Amino acid sequence: MTDEIVATLQQSLRGRVIGPSDADYDAARALYNGMIDKRPRLIARCVDVADVIAAVNFGRDQGLLVAIRGGGHNGPGLGSCNDGLVVDLSMMKSVRVDPASRTVRVDAGCTSGDVDHATHAFGLAVPFGIVSTTGVAGLTVGGGTGYLTRKYGLTIDNLLEADVVLANGSFVTASKSQHPDLFWALRGGGGNFGVVTSFLFQAHPVSTVYAGPIFWEATHAKVVMRAYRDFLPTAPEELGAFVGLKTVPSMDPFPKDYWGRRACAVISSYNGSAAEGEKIMARLLESVPPPIFNWMSAMPFPAMQALFDPFFPKGLQWYWKGDFVKSLPDEAIDTHIAQAAKAPSELSLMHLYPIEGAVHRVPKDATAWNTRDATWSMVITGIDPDPKQADALKTWGRTYWTAIHPFNLEGAYVNFMSDDEVQGRVQATYGENYERLASVKAKYDPENLFRVNQNILPAAS
Numbered sequence: 259m260t261d262e263i264v265a266t267l268q269q270s271l272r273g274r275v276i277g278p279s280d281a282d283y284d285a286a287r288a289l290y291n292g293m294i295d296k297r298p299r300l301i302a303r304c305v306d307v308a309d310v311i312a313a314v315n316f317g318r319d320q321g322l323l324v325a326i327r328g329g330g331h332n333g334p335g336l337g338s339c340n341d342g343l344v345v346d347l348s349m350m351k352s353v354r355v356d357p358a359s360r361t362v363r364v365d366a367g368c369t370s371g372d373v374d375h376a377t378h379a380f381g382l383a384v385p386f387g388i389v390s391t392t393g394v395a396g397l398t399v400g401g402g403t404g405y406l407t408r409k410y411g412l413t414i415d416n417l418l419e420a421d422v423v424l425a426n427g428s429f430v431t432a433s434k435s436q437h438p439d440l441f442w443a444l445r446g447g448g449g450n451f452g453v454v455t456s457f458l459f460q461a462h463p464v465s466t467v468y469a470g471p472i473f474w475e476a477t478h479a480k481v482v483m484r485a486y487r488d489f490l491p492t493a494p495e496e497l498g499a500f501v502g503l504k505t506v507p508s509m510d511p512f513p514k515d516y517w518g519r520r521a522c523a524v525i526s527s528y529n530g531s532a533a534e535g536e537k538i539m540a541r542l543l544e545s546v547p548p549p550i551f552n553w554m555s556a557m558p559f560p561a562m563q564a565l566f567d568p569f570f571p572k573g574l575q576w577y578w579k580g581d582f583v584k585s586l587p588d589e590a591i592d593t594h595i596a597q598a599a600k601a602p603s604e605l606s607l608m609h610l611y612p613i614e615g616a617v618h619r620v621p622k623d624a625t626a627w628n629t630r631d632a633t634w635s636m637v638i639t640g641i642d643p644d645p646k647q648a649d650a651l652k653t654w655g656r657t658y659w660t661a662i663h664p665f666n667l668e669g670a671y672v673n674f675m676s677d678d679e680v681q682g683r684v685q686a687t688y689g690e691n692y693e694r695l696a697s698v699k700a701k702y703d704p705e706n707l708f709r710v711n712q713n714i715l716p717a718a719s
């Protein structure tokens with residue numbers, strides 16, 4: 259590609275075009291996951307919808323592989339590509355809250371922390387994930403789970419409208435009444451259908467929550483996991499609580515005697531008063547041994563959303579495996595404990611995020627997200643700062659997944675999948691919705707321009 263051709267892209271953009279010869283190329287291409295090292299030919303730093311239209315048209319007309327980058331958090335690095343064009347939305351950061359309708363308009367470059375900050379001023383929140391540096395865009399088009407999911411559903415269940423630049427460069431708004439087929443597919447179908455430039459979400463009253471982590475010694479993991487499993491369906495939906503197998507971080511303020519020791523954790527956020535929250539959690543705590551620590555307390559919701567941020571700065575090595583989980587028999591708990599004990603690093607973890615409650619009240623065919631009957635979305639992640647650990651993280655994640663998968667459903671949350679999934683995983687994930695997704699793909703992206711994702715192939719005409 260000649261410099262003249264690249265110049266035509268720069269001339270049509272208000273934002274910058276960054277290429278390998280630019281001083282900030284390495285910083286611009288760096289993804290959250292330090293294990294992924296992709297070298298795009300061009301990065302189009304879009305600042306508005308016109309830039310996105312120009313970038314999509316350029317990428318398509320030049321026959322380039324096109325990746326869409328929201329927050330750049332995706333596990334296998336699907337927000338970038340080698341030798342292609344990255345449509346980078348990270349500069350598009352506007353958030354506008356309408357307190358009267360309790361809705362929030364969010365640009366596609368926002369992180370969930372950006373939105374939490376804006377909505378908290380109005381005593382509102384949208385269900386997003388549990389790390390505030392995650393991009394809203396990728397999280398939303400994949401589905402979105404977090405502390406508010408039991409009560410208010412997945413992120414997509416709170417999506418009212420999305421502005422989208424399609425593969426042919428046209429701009430549409432998708433909602434229940436406009437392009438309803440596209441709106442259906444965007445809610446869980448990933449980045450397959452176009453570049454979302456802005457989202458309109460329904461927000462909910464959430465302000466101060468009773469929240470935080472409780473850690474037990476690994477020797478109590480079996481009893482804690484069983485108790486959590488039995489407690490969850492009895493707990494009010496205002497409580498978002500996930501269970502994890504982790505390690506006590508070797509740093510203050512964690513108790514020194516436990517630094518680096520394997521642990522079982524329940525991490526919760528109750529949208530209500532501390533007194534009510536304590537009463538509810540007491541039902542779990544009474545049935546298990548005393549924890550190493552219980553740091554649940556009243557805090558602003560954005561503080562809880564950012565609780566993990568300091569442990570997970572940009573650039574660590576990550577290897578992801580996921581599954582949807584319907585039930586957690588004792589044998590599965592034993593398998594989890596045995597596999598988690600072999601974790602190759604202090605940060606490596608397994609989490610089970612609840613996806614029941616409000617998620618189950620939405621019919622399976624109402625959105626692209628098909629596995630509405632699962633109880634949890636499981637993630638196994640090998641994490642470490644040292645690149646030399648990459649192989650050990652992958653080996654552990656794959657071995658753990660192979661051992662536990664027989665207890666789980668066939669599919670997984672697309673945002674917890676890697677790029678080395680077994681054949682048929684994407685189809686298994688979408689189940690009976692897959693065919694319809696393939697038809698919508700054929701209508702809106704027949705040439706599969708947007709294929710740097712957990713790809714849905716356009717249906718043959």
Ligand SMILES: Cc1cc2nc3c(=O)[nH]c(=O)nc-3n(C[C@H](O)[C@H](O)[C@H](O)COP(=O)(O)OP(=O)(O)OC[C@H]3O[C@@H](n4cnc5c(N)ncnc54)[C@H](O)[C@@H]3O)c2cc1C
Nearest residue numbers: 328329330331332337387388393395396397402403449454
């Ligand atoms: C530390 C950490 C914690 C996480 N916690 C949670 C959690 O609690 N809950 C949860 O649900 N997920 C969680 N995730 C997973 C997260 O949802 C995915 O990593 C998601 O892909 C991140 O979105 P992004 O915009 O940052 O990703 P990017 O890497 O920018 O993009 C990822 C994918 O999304 C698509 N995409 C991005 N922007 C757009 C757009 N504007 N239009 C269309 N498609 C787009 C791209 O095609 C690409 O395939 C977590 C991830 C990390 C790293």
